[in-house]
Amino acid sequence: MKLSEIIRHLGGELLGEDCEIVKLAPLSSAQAGEITFLANPKYRRELALSSAACVIVRADMLDEATAPGRSLIVTADPYLYFARVATLLNPVPALRPGIDARAVVDASAKVADSSEIGPLVSVGRGVVIGERCRLYPGVVLGDHVVLGDDVTLYPNVTIYHGCHIGHRVAIHSGTVIGADGFGLAWDKDHWFKIPQTGRVVIEDDVEVGANTTIDRGALSDTVIRAGAKIDNLVQIAHNCEIGEHTAIAGCTGIAGSSKIGARCTLGGAVMMVGHIEIADRTHIGGGTLVSKSIKKADNYASSYPMSTAxxxxxxxxxxxxxxxxxxxxxxxxxxxxxxxxxxxxxx
Amino acid sequence: MKLSEIIRHLGGELLGEDCEIVKLAPLSSAQAGEITFLANPKYRRELALSSAACVIVRADMLDEATAPGRSLIVTADPYLYFARVATLLNPVPALRPGIDARAVVDASAKVADSSEIGPLVSVGRGVVIGERCRLYPGVVLGDHVVLGDDVTLYPNVTIYHGCHIGHRVAIHSGTVIGADGFGLAWDKDHWFKIPQTGRVVIEDDVEVGANTTIDRGALSDTVIRAGAKIDNLVQIAHNCEIGEHTAIAGCTGIAGSSKIGARCTLGGAVMMVGHIEIADRTHIGGGTLVSKSIKKADNYASSYPMSTAxxxxxxxxxxxxxxxxxxxxxxxxxxxxxxxxxxxxxx
Amino acid sequence: MKLSEIIRHLGGELLGEDCEIVKLAPLSSAQAGEITFLANPKYRRELALSSAACVIVRADMLDEATAPGRSLIVTADPYLYFARVATLLNPVPALRPGIDARAVVDASAKVADSSEIGPLVSVGRGVVIGERCRLYPGVVLGDHVVLGDDVTLYPNVTIYHGCHIGHRVAIHSGTVIGADGFGLAWDKDHWFKIPQTGRVVIEDDVEVGANTTIDRGALSDTVIRAGAKIDNLVQIAHNCEIGEHTAIAGCTGIAGSSKIGARCTLGGAVMMVGHIEIADRTHIGGGTLVSKSIKKADNYASSYPMSTAxxxxxxxxxxxxxxxxxxxxxxxxxxxxxxxxxxxxxx
Structure with a gap:
């Protein structure tokens, strides 16, 4: 794709020669025919190392970024622009609509003709699958699961009965949606299991990483609001609510009935106790143990600093x-x- | 189900009108036709918000809980009573005995006729499966695995060769039982793998959450004693023993050869070093790093408290x-x- | 196997009678016909409890280990010797070469005749599988994955498209290789996904535990160097590099673009921030939050010590x-x- 085509799709200002771009590359290792970006001024030293055909930069970095034979694209947010270029250059492989003969789809399930159900997929009774979904091998949908349109379920994802997945949701391999919450009542000399009768509801435009677990609610539902992004190996316990456009990094655990606001960010390995509320736009650093509600949006941290043993x-x-x-x-x-x-x- | 029927099954005292109950609901949002409970006095304020047809309460909360048109069930432990009502109102779906034609069951395996083996299940050589078991799609049992009666394995559970699972055990999706323990010996310039020749033995009435891992022993077995309850994303390393009726919350990791006593509780994200022993009835708070044996039952904690960054x-x-x-x-x-x-x- | 045969295979000096060994056992519980070892002098008291036919010991423990009717094998590293004996006594079950009829292998895939592809395995387009590989049921390989020789993939492993796995690699159940890294750019009022176009490259002789996740790189690759050993429930984010022969214990999380040197050890539940470098031969204690680069090899720790609540x-x-x-x-x-x-x- 030519730089001029990129500009035509995404806007921005081209300085220097138009040329053909084959792929994207990191700033320090980009070669001829490659496009890269400078988002964080602290990496400006790497400009000198770069043989990139084109660097995406902010206007205030123009002088430093200019070099002989190098084109520049000027834009307010180079990182976001770069993400859009990457999307442009790496289109999603075309769907192959239809149900593979080696998939196991219950006769009562309704699957849109435009969706692709791979081999070795299992679809339970009364399941509804919307338009242009893609289910990779090993996916298991329990009875009465509902998928919206344009849902992607990577290999070996499991969704328990009755859960509800919105439009344009992607869930990565090994993730389990809707297993029973950890609800127990002590009965004299043993634990009595509390039936978990709620669902998991995942709204539109959510992405969930690999090997994450989101438990169904005990009575009401566990809810992941629109646009939330959840990384790998995250545990979200029963009856939690994750706010819109909140991002949760890997290895984080959130105990039951906690409610996280909208547009929050949680660093990796955050541990949150149950039955608390986190204000909108709160940012929590990696490794923080959140032991009580946060009412005021701010940056929070806790963690014992590393030293030699x-x-x-x-x-x-x-x-x-x-x-x-x-x-x-x-x-x-x-x-x-x-x-x-x-x-x-x-x- | 009528309140009088519930009483007939579970005991307790009914105050007020008998009526038909359609479902259970949380205290604050319960509506007409719904039953709820008040276990923790700190939620008593929510009584006023509740339109529940019936509230399950302790005798000492009677005065506060009484309201016009509301029935009460009086019992010593409302939370446990509620759990029993939930079980009554949500019977487990009936088994469909038999082996699905799209399951792969080795000819040498013995499967009780009363058990349900779903499609896309793989059962190895010499496996023994007891009565009324339910294996969901994607379950893989290695050679010579033994399942007791009434075992439920949710989709995509893996059990490695030779592991032994007791009666009434439930294991949730993605969980891996019996993978090799992390046993390595340094050999001049590389790691030499130590064969893991023990098994995992899970006794009766154990429930294991989703995406948890319980490794097989190196020489002797890893053992989960009767009635233990283990949440999601828990790691139990080789040669550990988890005591009877001990409950372990999500994201906890227990290093090799540690022995946890009976009736303990471990909060979420507890990390325990290897080769230690924990006394019966010990309670460990979320996020605690347990670095040595605990000989005296008590509540234990460690964690750096959160503050603003x-x-x-x-x-x-x-x-x-x-x-x-x-x-x-x-x-x-x-x-x-x-x-x-x-x-x-x-x- | 006779002790004399073991010596013939593995060297070491036999003191006492030659005899037939049936299996290995822990020092304290070893019986007649069993072989055990004493590696750590702190367990020497267990010698008295042991009825082992043979104990593997260091020369300096000879006097203490000698007992009537007990043979000894003298060697410099009893733990390593024991590991070799275990390997000798527990040979890997023979491969059954061929593709099971119930596997789903794309016509364009190249599978060596000597490899075993189990039932319910899914192999994508253009995949290449080397000699003597063993793929257990439920394994899913995305398009254009490459496996070297002697690779073992346990049940329900997922490898995304384009990833490259070296020779003699073993990956345990539920592990996900090559899911998308957690790359997001904020776009006014929502997260914009950054396409993850790199691969995961796993070099020779790597072993990866169960339910671990290793994400594909954003632009360049995530790389696991030869001989590295990774335990269960470990998260390795996009663009990380794990050095040769580095061992990473369970529940550890490593954020994006971090580079860990060679021959390091990371204890369990280590949390490492992104974009840092760790020197070769660094040892990091369990539960440590690594918040910055480590330039000098040493032992590092952090963690709030446990006490009663x-x-x-x-x-x-x-x-x-x-x-x-x-x-x-x-x-x-x-x-x-x-x-x-x-x-x-x-x-």
Whole structure:
């Protein structure tokens, strides 16, 4: 694709020669025929290393980015522009509509003709599958699951009975939607299982990573709002609600009945207790244990800083006795005050 | 089902009118025809919002729970009673005994006639499957696996060769039982794999969540004792033993050869080192790193408390130098003592 | 197998009678006909409990290990020797070459005749599978995946299109190789997905545990170098590079574009931020949050030490105000200095 074609599709201003682009590449390793971008000024040193045919830049980086034989595309948000170019250059493979003969589709299921149901897929009773869906091998849909249009389910995804998936949702391999929530009541000498009778409802434009688990609700539903993006190995327990356009990075766990607002970001390995609420536009750093509701949008963090094991040992021994250290400081303050008072009297 | 029928099945005392119940609902949103419960007095304010036909309550909440047109069921443990009602109102779908023609069952496997083997299930050589089991599509059983009676394996569960599963066990989708433990010996310039020749043994009445992993033992077995309950995305390494009726919440990881006692609870994201023992009835809070054996049953915790990122920055810088702070306090104490001694001498 | 045969295969010195060995067992429970080992001197007390026919020991433990009727094998590294014996006594089940009739293999795929493709396996277009591979039921290979020789893929493994797997690689059940990295650009009021166009490249002799996820690169590849060993439920994000012979324990998460050196070890539940580099031969303790690059090989740790919940409460309240405590100590030091100065003047 020529740079001029890219500009025609995506806007932006082309400086320098028009030329043919074969692929995208990272700034430092881009070669002739490749397009790259500079979004974060801290990588500007890599400009010198780059043999890219074209660099996507902000107007304020123009002087630095200019080099002989290099074209530039000027745009307000180079990272986003780059994402659009990548989308343009990597179209999704065409659907092959139809149900593979080696898929197992219950006679009562309704599958739109435009959808592709791969081999070794299992579709339960009363399932409804919308237009242009793509189900890869090994996908299992329980009874009465509903998929909207343009849903992509990668290999070995499982969706339990009754769950509801919106339009343009993508779910990656190994992810399990709608398993029973972890609901138990102690009954004298054993745990009694609480039937999990709610569903999982995933709204439009959600993407869920690989090997993630989203449990069905106990009574009401677990809900993932429109545009939310969830990474790999994330656990979302029963009755949670994840707000619109909230992004949750990998290895995060959210206990039951917690409600996360819209447009939040959760770094990796965040752990959130149950029955709390997180305000819209809250940002939580990686590894934070969120132990109570957050009412005010801000950046939050917690995590014990790394050091060498030797330093850690020297330090951690005091960590567990911080209360005693505080008492010692209090005593010192009191005694010092007495001394000062005495001195004051003496003078 | 009528309230009087529920009472007949489960006991408890009915106050107010008998009526037909269609479903269960949370306290705050329950409507006419719905039954709900009040277990935790801190949610008593929601009583006013509730249009439930019937509320399950403890005797000491009777006065607060009474309202015109609302029936009450009085019982000692409303949460457990509610769980039983839910079980009553949501019977498990009937089994469809038989082996689906699109399942792959080795000729040497013994499958009870009362069990249901779904399509796209794979059953290895010498496998034994007890009465009334239900295997959903995508389940894979390695050679010589043994399942007791009334076992439910949800879609895409994998059980490796030789593992032994007791009666009334349920395992949710994506969970892997009996993969090789992480056993390695360093051999000059590379890792040499230690064959993992033990099994996983899961006793009766265990439930395991989705995408959890329980590794086979290296020499002896990994054992999950009767009645234990394990949530999603939990890792249990080789040669661990999980005690009877112990409950383990999501995202927890337990390193090899650790032995957890009976009737313990582990909160989410607990991380436990290997080769330790945890006393019966120990309770471990979410996010705790358990670095040594626990000999005395109690509640345990560890985790750096959350704050705003700004406060965290101001604080964490000192965390790594706590040993120096302690030294400074020691020095202050010594110097203050000298001053006081001098003063004592002076007086 | 006789002890003399073991010696013939693996070297070492036999002390005592030659005899027939049926299996391996842990030191404390080994019986007649069983072989065991003593690698860590701290377990020497278990020698007395052991009825093992043979114990593998280091020369310096000879006196303690000697007992009537017990043979010994003397070797420099008993753990490694034991691993080799285990391998000798537990040969891998023979391959059954050929493609099962119930596998779904695209006509364009090239599968070596010596490989075993189990039932319910799905192999995409243009896939290449080397010699002596074993694919268990439920494995799904996307288009143009390449497998080297002697690759073992356990049930329900998914490998996305275009990924490249080296020789002698083993991947355990439920693991997902090559799902899209978590790449998003914010576009006014929603997330715009960044196409992930790189691959995952896994070099020779790598083993990957169960339910792990390794994402494909955004532009360039995610690379796992030769001999690396990765445990269960590990998340490796897009564009990471894991060095040769590095071992990563379970529940670890590594954010995007991080580069881990060779021969490192990461304990369980390590969390690593993105875009950092870790020096060769670095060892990171379990539960450590790695928040910046490590340039010097050493042992690293971080984690808040466990205590009873009561002690933790007393302590944690001060943790968040450590900066104020430091200020108080500073003030004390200043005031004490003033007092000492005054005294000095007074004397």
């Amino acid at each position: 030797k330093d850690w040992m020297a330090n951690a021994v005091h960590l567990r006795h911080l209360d005693r250290l505080v008492d010692r400081v209090k005593l010192l303050e009191k005694e010092l005050l007495q001394i000062k008072n005495k001195e004051g009297q003496a003078e | 700004k406060d965290w920055m101001a604080n964490a810088v000192h965390l790594r130098h706590l040993d120096r702070l302690v030294d400074r306090v020691k020095l202050l104490e010594k110097e203050l003592l000298q001053i006081k001694n001098k003063e004592g001498q002076a007086e | 009561k002690d933790w409460m007393a302590n944690a309240v001060h943790l968040r105000h450590l900066d104020r405590l430091v200020d108080r100590v500073k003030l004390l030091e200043k005031e004490l200095l003033q007092i000492k100065n005054k005294e000095g003047q007074a004397e």
